[in-house]
Each structure stands twice: as structure tokens, then as C-alpha cells.
Amino acid sequence: MNTKTTLLSIITILSTLGISSLTQAQTVNSRCDIYPRGEDRASNVVNCTFSQRQGFIRIQREDGISYELKPDGTNKYLDQNGVSVVRENEGPATIFRFSDESVYVYQNERAPASTTKKGETPENLYSTVPPALKDLVGARAGQAEGELQRRGYTYRNTQTFEGGKSAYYIENKSGYCVEVGTVDGRYSSIVYNSSDRCNPSN
Known part of the structure; x- marks a missing residue:
């Protein structure tokens, strides 16, 4: 191999490495504001990270929820479930419109320190569905109890009423109280509720 060929090979390798470094995902510490549809x-403000590589986007929230977005046209994406997501810009926020919620991403910002006591459910979460449990609404109660525990929820107590019952669970990661309503043997609703509902004496 002559000197010219060797030099060309080195330039090609360096160019490839340079392009590769440019296409590496850039991860930015950010703040995510979560707005239920409508x-x-x-309903929630959490720290998150925002990564983008070759059009693919990943948003990782500190509460364990993540979004994997695949480009599907100009400012359009498909999430990890194949559902359409629209991207918008509004001032400093990059907004991702999902089917059931909008996620406002503020890059290089951090969520304010929570003034809520550890384990105390914030009032603005009352009657909202925990994101990790949305798919269990409508499930058979007997079959889903084990799944609740596997996903990090600890049973506290049950209250019965005419036509059904409500079981209360602690969300282990946050300490928040979750009410699981059962009617006709199926989970009719799963929502955050006041922390005192999870008191075993109630």
C-alpha cells in the first residue's frame, strides 16, 4: 500500500469517526410537566432526561416512566406501542402530544423541590390514574392482585360498599395512596386518593 493510499484510508477512518460522534445521542437533563388530555x-412535574439520535427520541422520567419515539413524518412520531405522537414547540417547551396526555419538556431545567411530605399524596393527583396501572382498569380483580404487587404496590386495607368495594394500596416508590375500585369482579377504577385512605384503621 503506497503512501497516498494509506493517507486516504486514514482520512476516511477519521471522517467516519467524526460522523459517528456527531450521531451519538445527546442527553440533556430536563423538566417534564405532564398534562392529562383536556x-x-x-398532574405531575418531574425531572427527566431528553435524548435524541438520528431523529429517534427517548424521554426518561425519574419516576420510571419512559417514552421511545420513532420518526413518522415532519414533527410526527410513533411511540413504543405504535401510537401516533405529535411534536410542537411553545416558547422554551418542546411538547409531545400523546393520545392520553401531553408531555412538556423544558431542557436544562429542573423540577422544583417538592413541598409534599414523603408518602403524602399531592392533591392535584387525586382521581388521576397512576400511569403504571392504566392497563389494569377493567382487569379481573383476582388475577390482577399479584400484578399490583409485582409493579410495586403494597396492600393496606379494603372498604366495601353496596355493589362493590375499594382496596387501598401504597405505591412503594412514592408512598402515595392508590384506590382500586372493584365492581362485578373487575377493576372499575384505579386512582390516586388521599393518604389517610391507606390507613389500616380506616
């Missing part, structure tokens, strides 16, 4: 008030 609501003008955020």
Missing part, C-alpha cells in the same frame, strides 16, 4: 393543569 386538562390545563399539570
Whole structure:
């Protein structure tokens, strides 16, 4: 191999490495504000990271929820379940419109320190569905109890009423109280509720 060929090979390798480094995912510490569909008030504000590589986007929330977005046209994406997501820009926020919620991403910002006591359910979460349990609404109660525990929820107590019952669980990661309503043997609703509902004496 002559000097010219060797030099060309080195340039090609360096160019490839340079392009490769440019296409590496850039991860930015960010703040994510979560708005349920149709609501003008955020149900949750959490720290998150925002990564983008060759059009593919990953948003990782500190509460364990993540979004994997695949490009599907100009400002359009498909999430990890193949559902359409629209990207918008509004001031400093990059907004991702999902089917059931909107995620406002503020890059290089951090969520404010929580003033809520550890384990105390924030009032703005009352009656909202824990994201990790959405798919269990409508499930058979007997079959789903074990799944609740596997996903990090600890049973506390049950209250019965005419036509059904409500079981209360602690969300282990946050300490928040979750009410699981059962009617006709199926989970009719799963929502956050006041922390005192999870008191075994109630």
C-alpha cells in the first residue's frame, strides 16, 4: 500500500469517526410537566432526561416512566406501542402530544423541590390514574392482585360498599395512596386518593 493510499484510508477512518460522534445521542437533563388530555393543569412535574439520535427520541422520567419515539413524518412520531405522537414547540417547551396526555419538556431545567411530605399524596393527583396501572382498569380483580404487587404496590386495607368495594394500596416508590375500585369482579377504577385512605384503621 503506497503512501497516498494509506493517507486516504486514514482520512476516511477519521471522517467516519467524526460522523459517528456527531450521531451519538445527546442527553440533556430536563423538566417534564405532564398534562392529562383536556386538562390545563399539570398532574405531575418531574425531572427527566431528553435524548435524541438520528431523529429517534427517548424521554426518561425519574419516576420510571419512559417514552421511545420513532420518526413518522415532519414533527410526527410513533411511540413504543405504535401510537401516533405529535411534536410542537411553545416558547422554551418542546411538547409531545400523546393520545392520553401531553408531555412538556423544558431542557436544562429542573423540577422544583417538592413541598409534599414523603408518602403524602399531592392533591392535584387525586382521581388521576397512576400511569403504571392504566392497563389494569377493567382487569379481573383476582388475577390482577399479584400484578399490583409485582409493579410495586403494597396492600393496606379494603372498604366495601353496596355493589362493590375499594382496596387501598401504597405505591412503594412514592408512598402515595392508590384506590382500586372493584365492581362485578373487575377493576372499575384505579386512582390516586388521599393518604389517610391507606390507613389500616380506616
